[in-house]
Amino acid sequence: MRKLCGLLPLLGLYFGFSATSQAAEVTRVASSFDKDNKFDLHFGVGYDFNFKKAAILREWSDANNAKSQVVRDLLYQQFRHVVTPSLEIGLYKDLAVYVNLPIVVADTRTYGFDQGAGDCKFDDGMRNPDDPATCVDQASGDRANNSTTVRDNIVPSGGFDATKPDSPYGNFSGPDNQTLFKGANRRGLDQLHVGLKYAILNQDRLSHMPKWVIGIEGRFAVGKPMTFSRDIQTSDKDGNHVVGRGIHELGVWTSLSRRYRYLDPFFSAWWYKGIRASNSQFKDYGGAQDRVNPQSQVGVTFGTEIVPFERKAKGQKVSVVIRGLAMLKFNGRGYSEGWELFADSPALVGSNAPGTAQCTANDIRDINQAAKLDPGNPNYVPAGSGCSKFNGITNIQDFATFGLNLGLNFQLNRYAVLMLGVNGSTDTRHWITNASRGKAGDDNLVQPNSPEVNPVRRDVIDNVGRRYAVGDVTNVMGYFRFLVTF
Numbered sequence: 001m002r003k004l005c006g007l008l009p010l011l012g013l014y015f016g017f018s019a020t021s022q023a024a025e026v027t028r029v030a031s032s033f034d035k036d037n038k039f040d041l042h043f044g045v046g047y048d049f050n051f052k053k054a055a056i057l058r059e060w061s062d063a064n065n066a067k068s069q070v071v072r073d074l075l076y077q078q079f080r081h082v083v084t085p086s087l088e089i090g091l092y093k094d095l096a097v098y099v100n101l102p103i104v105v106a107d108t109r110t111y112g113f114d115q116g117a118g119d120c121k122f123d124d125g126m127r128n129p130d131d132p133a134t135c136v137d138q139a140s141g142d143r144a145n146n147s148t149t150v151r152d153n154i155v156p157s158g159g160f161d162a163t164k165p166d167s168p169y170g171n172f173s174g175p176d177n178q179t180l181f182k183g184a185n186r187r188g189l190d191q192l193h194v195g196l197k198y199a200i201l202n203q204d205r206l207s208h209m210p211k212w213v214i215g216i217e218g219r220f221a222v223g224k225p226m227t228f229s230r231d232i233q234t235s236d237k238d239g240n241h242v243v244g245r246g247i248h249e250l251g252v253w254t255s256l257s258r259r260y261r262y263l264d265p266f267f268s269a270w271w272y273k274g275i276r277a278s279n280s281q282f283k284d285y286g287g288a289q290d291r292v293n294p295q296s297q298v299g300v301t302f303g304t305e306i307v308p309f310e311r312k313a314k315g316q317k318v319s320v321v322i323r324g325l326a327m328l329k330f331n332g333r334g335y336s337e338g339w340e341l342f343a344d345s346p347a348l349v350g351s352n353a354p355g356t357a358q359c360t361a362n363d364i365r366d367i368n369q370a371a372k373l374d375p376g377n378p379n380y381v382p383a384g385s386g387c388s389k390f391n392g393i394t395n396i397q398d399f400a401t402f403g404l405n406l407g408l409n410f411q412l413n414r415y416a417v418l419m420l421g422v423n424g425s426t427d428t429r430h431w432i433t434n435a436s437r438g439k440a441g442d443d444n445l446v447q448p449n450s451p452e453v454n455p456v457r458r459d460v461i462d463n464v465g466r467r468y469a470v471g472d473v474t475n476v477m478g479y480f481r482f483l484v485t486f
Helices: 002-015 361-373
Strands: 041-062 065-092 095-100 103-113 179-182 186-189 191-201 211-221 247-257 263-276 296-311 316-330 332-334 394-396 399-411 416-427 468-485
Touching: 065 468, 296 399, 316 416, 332 394
Parallel strands: none
Antiparallel strands: 041 065, 041 468, 065 095, 065 103, 095 191, 103 179, 103 186, 191 211, 211 247, 247 263, 263 296, 296 316, 316 399, 399 416, 416 468
């Protein structure tokens, strides 16, 4: 405690000394049992519109290209609308409990051939590594098929449209069609956020100190976990339309701010541990499986609120928000940008119990060939084959996210706040199919069809030379928040 007290003057020097209070929004805390405020309650509602675009990349390796190269394959787009009611109740002075419930109103995903180059060339991909294709197209006319996703029958050449349950196959077979795959329309609940926060320091009480808030938070899976089945008429149709990930997240966070005249600089940091829910698709098959739980995250935001207008007597204020973001997701599995492409694909059948349930390379080849001839057959895995369908969840390489937030906060009066703005972010390039081969025995080799093989690995997407990656990520989110405080 003595060391902490010794740091307070340094904190004060950094954030500036001033008699002006009303710290930044990130350090807002409902506080009860004060002299002039016996009970404090904050209720809000928010709306987010998110657009995400990314390049789905693939390693390309063949006889003409001994060295694997990462080439473009597909373009991914996602549109997502979320409404979030929130409630915060002051339990005591500077101590509050809060609840947020994000409700996904709509979530759609589309994949198309990457034809973003200005001068498109559609030859057979890496046939000439010194002069490779610049665009990707399905087989049409005299153009060779150079999409590795189609080449490996992960998605059939005619594409798949989950929005047309009566005829999902063959809707994108035209020679000029860039679309390959449309995911299902999804909506519903994913997580319920519940937390407790406490202001260790409060500028409203000690004007020469910053406002420092610490919190603990649990994000609990409440929605049915997402699944994807290409048999969308008779199979698990509900799983095709929900948004739950089956992920619990437990973490801690802290925020610090200090109002100084027209500036209110702030800083936040957090850490959340990802834990699979009991009914999730993050299966533990045992054996040589290298990862089970979803990715965890750690991050920081930093920035300032600039206050060009304020009327203290009426409780009115306008502030401009500038905020930076840096976040790391690490050490786990997840629903990647490509998971619906991979889920229920005949090309990705395999054994979930290597060495016990035999699923040989010949079995996989026969299943894949039969699916090419009859792509609409939902029973493409023969009974007793030892092979299992793939649920689409993969090991994801650690990656960082960097972003910027620009916003406006309007304190309308003492009781109402309106916030709006836009967030932009990008992810570093990372593998989204990255399962290890398994756990080698005494000979330092992983023996095929043995318990040494990783049960979540699928060679067609996890082998070096065939892995998928995500790059050129653009994530833009416009938001609107309205908060009422009592």
